[in-house]
Each structure stands twice: as structure tokens, then as C-alpha cells.
Amino acid sequence: MPRLLLVSNRLPVTVKVEKDSVSVVRSAGGLATGLSQPHERSGGVWIGWPGDVSRLTDTQRTRVEQQLADLRCVPLYLSASEVSRFYEGYSNRVLWPLCHYMLDRIPRQDRDWDAYRKANERFADLAAKHYQKGDTIWVHDYQLMLVPGMLRARLPHARIGYFHHIPFPSSEIFSTLPRRTELLKGLLGADLIGFHAVSYVRHFSGTLLRQLGLDTDVDRILFQGREVRVGAFAMGIDAASFETLAQEPAVMEEVKTLHARSHGERLLVGIDRLDYTKGIPRRLLAVQRVLERSPALRGRLRFIQVAVPSRTEVQAYAEYRETVDELVGRINGTYGTVHSTPVHYLYRSLNEKQLVSLYRGTDVMLVTPVRDGMNLVAKEFCASRPDEDGVLVLSEFAGAAAEMRDALLVNPYDVEGMADAIEEALEMPRPERQHRMRCLRAGVKARDVHWWVASFLDRLQGLKSVAERPPLP
Ligand code: G6P
Numbered sequence: 001m002p003r004l005l006l007v008s009n010r011l012p013v014t015v016k017v018e019k020d021s022v023s024v025v026r027s028a029g030g031l032a033t034g035l036s037q038p039h040e041r042s043g044g045v046w047i048g049w050p051g052d053v054s055r056l057t058d059t060q061r062t063r064v065e066q067q068l069a070d071l072r073c074v075p076l077y078l079s080a081s082e083v084s085r086f087y088e089g090y091s092n093r094v095l096w097p098l099c100h101y102m103l104d105r106i107p108r109q110d111r112d113w114d115a116y117r118k119a120n121e122r123f124a125d126l127a128a129k130h131y132q133k134g135d136t137i138w139v140h141d142y143q144l145m146l147v148p149g150m151l152r153a154r155l156p157h158a159r160i161g162y163f164h165h166i167p168f169p170s171s172e173i174f175s176t177l178p179r180r181t182e183l184l185k186g187l188l189g190a191d192l193i194g195f196h197a198v199s200y201v202r203h204f205s206g207t208l209l210r211q212l213g214l215d216t217d218v219d220r221i222l223f224q225g226r227e228v229r230v231g232a233f234a235m236g237i238d239a240a241s242f243e244t245l246a247q248e249p250a251v252m253e254e255v256k257t258l259h260a261r262s263h264g265e266r267l268l269v270g271i272d273r274l275d276y277t278k279g280i281p282r283r284l285l286a287v288q289r290v291l292e293r294s295p296a297l298r299g300r301l302r303f304i305q306v307a308v309p310s311r312t313e314v315q316a317y318a319e320y321r322e323t324v325d326e327l328v329g330r331i332n333g334t335y336g337t338v339h340s341t342p343v344h345y346l347y348r349s350l351n352e353k354q355l356v357s358l359y360r361g362t363d364v365m366l367v368t369p370v371r372d373g374m375n376l377v378a379k380e381f382c383a384s385r386p387d388e389d390g391v392l393v394l395s396e397f398a399g400a401a402a403e404m405r406d407a408l409l410v411n412p413y414d415v416e417g418m419a420d421a422i423e424e425a426l427e428m429p430r431p432e433r434q435h436r437m438r439c440l441r442a443g444v445k446a447r448d449v450h451w452w453v454a455s456f457l458d459r460l461q462g463l464k465s466v467a468e469r470p471p472l473p
Contacts, residue, residue, distance in 0.1 A: 002159075002461060003135045004044035006035060007127050009087070009143035011048035011073045015056075015064055022060040024050075024067035028352055030376050031140065031165075033238045034449030038457065039072065044135065047126050050075045052083070076126055078119070085115030088314050091143040094177075097316075099142060099166045100277045100371040101173055105316050113179055117146060120186070124150035131155055136461060139190070141165045146182065149189030161460040162190040165235070166373040167399065168200035171207040180211055188223045192460045196374045196399040198232045205230065229463060233456045234403055235374050236448040242383035243445075245356045254357035265302045265340070266426055269362040271355060271377050272369075274307040274347065276320040279368040279395060279412040284327045284343065286368075286418035291335045291342060293419065299337055301426075303366075304344045304358060321347070359384035364391045364425040367398060368412040374399035378407065382440040389433055391425035392440060393418070403443055406436040 012032030016023050026032055039046055050068065053061060068075055078087060089112030097105035124147050127137060138161045139147045148162045164187075174180055184207065187193055195201050205216035214221050221228045245251060258267075268287065272278040287303045307324065311317045328345045335342045350358075359365065365381040375398040382392065382404075394400060394407035401409055408421045 001038070001042050003132060004035075004038055004042040004457075005127060005131060005135045005137045006039060006044065006046040006048075006140070007123055007137065007144060007147060008046070008048045008140035009091070011046060011050050011068070011075065012036070013050060013068065013071065013073060015050055015053055017056065017060070022056065022063055024064055024071065026071065030235060030237050030449050033241070034235075034453045037450075038453055043072075045072050045074050045130050047074045047076060047123065047130065049078050049087075053077065054080065074126065074130060076123060082115060082119050084313070085112040086119035087143065088311065090116035092311055092314055093316075095142045095145070096166070096277075098173065098177055099169055099373075101167075101169055102276070102371075103173065103176060105276070110178075117182075120144055120146035121150060123147050124154065127151060128154040131158060135159070136161065136457065138163070138457075138460070146186035147189075148193075149186040152189035159460060159463070160190045161192045161194065161456065162187055163194040163233070163456065164200070164373075165196070167197075167371055168195055168204045168207075170203050171210045174203070174207045175210060180207075184208060184211055188221070188228050190228060191226075191463050192229045192231065192456070194231055194233045194456050196232065196234050197402050199402070200373075200399075201230050201232050227463075229459070231459060233452055233459075234399065234447060235376070235452045236444065236450075237376050237379045237383060238450075239379070239383040239445045239448040242356060242359075242380055243386055245352060246360045246384040246386055248353070251353055251357050251360060254353065255361040258357060258361040262302060265300050266297070266364075267362045268301065268303040268364045268366055268422065269358050270303070270305040270366045270368075271350075271358065272305075272307060273310040274317065274321055274324070275310055276316055277369050277371050279370045280305065280307065280320075280324050281327055282370075282412055282415050283366055283368045283418065284324070284331060285415045286422060287343065288331045288335070289415060289419035290422050291331075294423070297426075298335055298342075299340045301342060302340070302344055303342060304346070304362075306346045306348075306350055306355075306358070308349045309347060355380070356384045359390075360387075362390060364393060364422060366393050366422070367400075368393065368395045368410060368418060369398050370395070370412050372398040372400075376400075378404060379444045382437065382444045385437055385441065388437045388441070389430070390437060391428055391433055392436075393421050393425055403447070404440055406439040 012027050013024050094106050094110050136159045148160050208214040219229050328343045331343050332341050359381045367378045378394050378400045392407040395412040396409045410418045410421045
């Protein structure tokens with residue numbers, strides 16, 4: 001197996017500081033889990049930002065570095081200005097809303113392009129420094145769209161893959177970006193560019209044609225005398241570990257407590273990063289509509305929404321939080337009684353056991369983003385239901401919808417339609433729930449995160465390297 005050189009904005013770790021002690025723990029996210037084995041087995045390194053470590057003492061920092069080295073991670077520290085201009089600025093104020101079709105969230109005048117380019121240079125420099133002949137380099141996500149091109153300039157013969165974890169928008173949208181050409185050329189430095197869904201591949205190809213006059217021949221693009229491949233690789237989750245967790249006694253105990261405290265109430269659950277792409281306000285309005293329409297459900301329905309704090313320094317996120325807070329307050333004020341509160345809202349992150357208990361204990365899971373590259377919560381929910389029960393209500397604008405056809409698919413902009421779907425889910429007979437969940441679980445288990453990593457890497461490593469290829473006509 002060739003050595004893997006992984007490059008992503010964030011390292012797959014969390015640095016935990018408790019009083020005097022500091023520790024580095026592996027994150028539980030999809031990418032971290034899926035890549036941990038190939039990363040270790042190949043003997044390669046993972047380059048990325050370990051998060052804000054500015055408050056650590058020198059001794060603590062040395063300890064962190066030692067632990068990172070043990071995990072074969074190479075830290076790239078972002079300065080405060082890089083955090084605000086590269087990470088919060090261009091990545092999350094421009095590219096994130098753009099790729100999610102939210103042009104009105106982008107600042108009128110962007111001043112952070114330079115910081116984005118320079119930070120991408122730093123990632124490329126560090127990756128090139130750690131590169132050994134024969135390595136496979138795999139760059140991840142929109143924060144690093146220029147890195148493949150920068151690496152190609154430094155390492156003309158390297159094998160480079162890039163995966164875009166968020167949607168790639170239609171060419172109409174992408175073309176509004178003043179720096180569209182630089183970004184496209186940056187991506188084309190890769191040998192293989194991966195997206196979650198076929199529609200994103202189509203959008204990318206359309207944009208290449210429109211902006212650079214490049215034709216895509218099935219999955220092949222000729223660019224500057226090289227062949228670049230594109231493909232759809234739907235990311236999965238570590239389904240086996242969710243299934244195991246969902247059967248642990250501690251989780252079953254928690255589910256029992258959840259049900260006992262609910263006093264027979266039907267449960268709806270939503271779990272998201274608090275992000276304006278997740279469609280939480282309309283989801284809340286849909287729950288409100290259900291309560292409005294069915295007085296019999298008042299006091300008999302509880303919606304637990306977990307919102308994990310995210311990118312809190314970006315104004316759009318702070319404003320979104322206010323909108324959500326206000327709606328939750330309004331619904332609870334209107335439909336709460338002294339004995340019951342319809343919306344149970346948690347603004348914090350939960351550990352895996354707590355999450356799986358909610359997946360396992362709910363009647364209905366609401367995953368209704370207005371736009372989402374894939375959405376792994378939908379898959380985690382199904383993997384956590386070995387009892388083959390529970391109904392998934394899923395947005396048709398999540399990448400996952402292309403695969404999870406047995407969910408109740410909804411338009412997240414249609415509040416009435418979502419209210420209908422919630423009612424349908426609550427009334428669905430057990431045999432239908434079971435049938436749908438069985439089909440969903442089969443897909444989630446077959447196309448898990450290990451399958452995703454293997455299909456991307458097999459494809460990338462199966463391509464002839466630049467040095468092996470005959471020159472193009
Ligand atoms: C999305 C992006 C990832 C990002 C994650 C968390 O899933 O595709 O690249 O790491 O959100 O966001 P954060 O800004 O905290 O890294």
C-alpha cells in the first residue's frame with residue numbers, strides 16, 4: 001500500500017485542556033474514522049490545523065506536539081488573522097454560502113481572498129515538505145481548493161486526489177464568484193476530483209465548460225497536457241460501530257429513561273451543527289403546524305432539537321442562533337403547558353452514546369437541511385436502529401437523498417409539506433416502517449465509510465501516474 005499523505009483544514013483530533021493536563025484525542029467524525037486505518041497502515045502523515053492552541057503554555061504545546069506525532073499528525077498552526085480571514089473569512093463567509101446556494105450571505109466586498117491563497121500556500125508547502133516519492137496525496141474540502149494546483153506546481157509527478165465534502169453548485173451560482181477561474185484551476189491540479197453525488201459532478205463539468213471551455217469526456221478532462229478524472233463517491237459512516245453502540249446496555253438504559261420520562265409522548269429528534277444550511281427554522285415551523293392542526297397531539301408530542309455550536313465568530317451564525325432561539329421560545333410559549341414543553345432545545349454537543357440513545361429512542365428523525373453535501377446524521381440514525389424501527393424524514397436537497405429513497409423525502413422550503421410528512425411518519429404502520437428501515441439500513445451498511453475510502457483510493461491509485469502516461473496528443 002502506498003504511503004498516504006492526508007491534507008485537511010482540521011486535523012482529525014481534538015486538543016483537550018483540563019486544568020494543568022492537556023491531551024489529544026482522535027475525533028469521532030466520519031472522515032477521522034474512515035481514514036484512521038489506511039492512515040496508520042500506510043505509515044503516512046496527516047497535515048492540518050489542530051484548532052486554537054494559542055492559550056497553551058510552552059510545556060503544554062510540547063506535550064500536544066508529542067501526542068500529535070504519536071498519531072502521525074503534523075500540525076499547521078493558523079494565526080489569529082488566518083483564523084479570521086482564511087477560515088472564518090473566505091472559507092466560511094464566501095465559499096460555504098456560495099456552495100450552498102446562499103449568495104445573499106456573502107459579503108458585498110470580499111477582502112479575504114489573499115489570506116485564503118496564502119493559507120493554501122502554507123498547506124501546500126508543508127505537504128510538499130513531507131512528500132516522499134510514491135506517496136498518494138489526498139486533499140480534503142473547500143478550505144483547500146487551491147492546494148491541488150499548488151502541489152502540482154511543486155510536485156509535477158505526484159499522485160493527487162481531492163474530495164469536495166460540500167455541494168458543488170450549478171454553474172450559474174459558481175460563476176458569480178470573482179475568483180472562479182483560480183479556484184477551478186486549483187482543483188484541476190488533482191488527478192482525481194471526487195464529489196458525493198452525480199449532480200455535483202455534472203455541475204462541476206458544466207462550470208468547467210462555461211468558465212474554461214473544457215469538455216468532460218465521461219469522467220475525463222484534459223487540462224494543461226494532463227488527464228484529470230472526476231467521479232461521484234457517496235461518503236458513508238462507520239455503520240458497524242453505530243450498530244454496536246446502539247445495542248450497548250448503557251444506551252438501552254438511556255433509551256428506557258428517555259421513554260419513561262416522556263410519559264407516552266411521541267418523539268421527534270433533530271441533530272445538527274447550528275448552521276443556516278440545516279433548515280432548523282422551517283423544521284420548527286413544521287412541528288408548530290402539526291401542533292396547530294392536531295389539538296390531540298398537544299402535550300403528546302415532543303421535539304428534541306440538538307444544535308451543536310459551530311463557527312460562532314461568524315455573524316451569520318450568531319444571527320441564525322437568535323432566529324432559532326426566538327422560534328423555540330415562541331412555540332413553547334404557545335403550545336407548552338405546565339406539564340409539557342413541545343420543543344426541547346439543547347445548544348451544545350453531545351457525546352456519541354447520548355447521540356445514539358436519541359437515534360435509538362426516537363419515533364421520527366428530522367433531517368431537513370435546505371442544502372447539504374451529504375448529511376451523515378441521516379445515515380447514523382439508520383445504522384443505530386437494529387430494531388428496524390423509526391422513520392426518517394429527509395430533505396430532497398441533502399446529498400444523502402440520492403441514495404436513501406426509502407426515507408420520507410420532503411422539500412425543506414415547504415412547511416405544510418413537512419408537517420404532512422411528520423404526520424405520515426407518526427401514523428405509519430409498523431410493517432411499513434420496518435420495510436423502509438430495512439432497505440435504508442442495507443444501503444448504509446453496504447456503502448459505509450470504509451467502502452467510500454476504498455473506492456476513492458482504488459480509483460486514484462489505479463490511475464496511471466503522470467510519469468507513466470504517454471504524452472497527450
Ligand atoms: C463540514 C465541512 C468540514 C468541516 C465541518 C465542521 O462538514 O465539510 O470541512 O470540518 O463542516 O466545520 P468546522 O468549520 O468546525 O471545521
